[in-house]
Amino acid sequence: MTTRRTLLGAGLATPFILSSMAHAQGSSQTGGEAYPNQPIRLVCPYPPGATSDNVTRVMARALSARLGQTVVVDNRAGAGGAVGTRHVADSRADGYTLLTASGGNLLISPYLSDVGYDPLRSLAPVAMAGEAYSLVGISAALPVKTLPELIAYAKQHQGELNYASSGIGSTGHLRGALLAEAAGFEAVHIPFPGSAAAVNSVLAGDCQILIDPVVAPHVQGGKIRPLAVVGTGRWEDFPDVPNVTELGIGQEWPSSGWYSLFAPAGVPQSVIARLNAAYNDALADPEIALALRRLGLKPEPVEPGQLRQRLAREYAASGVTLQRLRITA
Known part of the structure; x- marks a missing residue:
């Protein structure tokens, strides 16, 4: 039997129910105020x-x-x-x-x-x-100090230099290939499982070239020599290092x-x-x-x-x- 008390209770509950339904619907459809509610x-x-x-x-x-x-x-x-x-x-x-x-x-x-x-x-x-900026970094044991000198050295030692990267298909892989193409020399690509392993190979002298931002602290420590910056303009932490575009390379890199x-x-x-x-x-x-x-x-x-x-x-x-x-x- 419906009583006056039942109707009154239902009436009071209705706004709360409708509000809860609307909030739940908004949260499920749009992320709403509930996001984020977990890690x-x-x-x-x-x-x-x-x-x-x-x-x-x-x-x-x-x-x-x-x-x-x-x-x-x-x-x-x-x-x-x-x-x-x-x-x-x-x-x-x-x-x-x-x-x-x-x-x-x-x-x-x-x-x-x-x-x-x-x-x-x-x-x-x-x-x-x-x-993101990157540095064209080379092993400190390599007898060159500028990018033009590296290009000349690489042409005299075709196929003898190794360039490291953080893996096949990485940005460093592509940039190494682009540098070799633009400069007209051959080098061997050596992929590693990540930038840390790649930079260690340059520090050890197994590879001579790495184009990656991860070389920066090693440049500051004097263990890797910077030849050029890849990115837009100069890297403010290395103001004396020219951009590759200043050296006539990289304008058309993707x-x-x-x-x-x-x-x-x-x-x-x-x-x-x-x-x-x-x-x-x-x-x-x-x-x-x-x-x-x-x-x-x-x-x-x-x-x-x-x-x-x-x-x-x-x-x-x-x-x-x-x-x-x-x-x-």
Whole structure:
């Protein structure tokens, strides 16, 4: 039997029920105010010690402070960054599994093998940590002090020099091949499982050349000699080192390099916006910006749409370059 008390109770409960339903619907469809309500995994597709790993750890701490949730770094290396990238692409599109991406795993690896993801469709651009600089570094035992001297030496010793990289399909692999092509010499590519192993090979004298930001501290320590900077303009930490473009090389190279944040395709736009705002806010923090600059980055806040356009443009350019250089896995 329906009583006056039953009707009164139902009437009082109705606004609460409707409000709860609306909140649940908003959270499930857009990420809403509930995001984030659990720890976030930030995947680095390269091993510890690589520049990608260092950038990931800096930004994980920055995001944790701004999102109010722990951001855990998850290193999933392998196949030139493809293993970790595919893991994120295949993850649930809820914003709790994210990726630190760079040129190697998005612009190069997909052309060299069946990586299991499409960089333009399987991932959602979120934010950019910044433009990345690299140094053309050489073994201190090599009897050259400038890039023109290296080119002349390499031409006199065709095929005798080794250039290291963080793996087949890495940015360092492509840049080494581009340098050899532009300068007209032959060198042997030696891939390693990550930048840390690659720089150790140069320190040991097994390889003579490495184009990577990871050489920077070894340059400052006098163990590796810097010949040129790859990136936009000069690297402020090495103001006396010329850019390769000043030496007539690299103007047509497909990408200056960058590190960015991506999510699985299909993540709600409200979540993308929340992450982008937190990431860009971190870049405005002087301490975080300084930490990134020390890693060879020039912090650059961008919107997701800008990053999507840049990815599409540079992905197409990388494909043309790889075909011309006949680089294969």
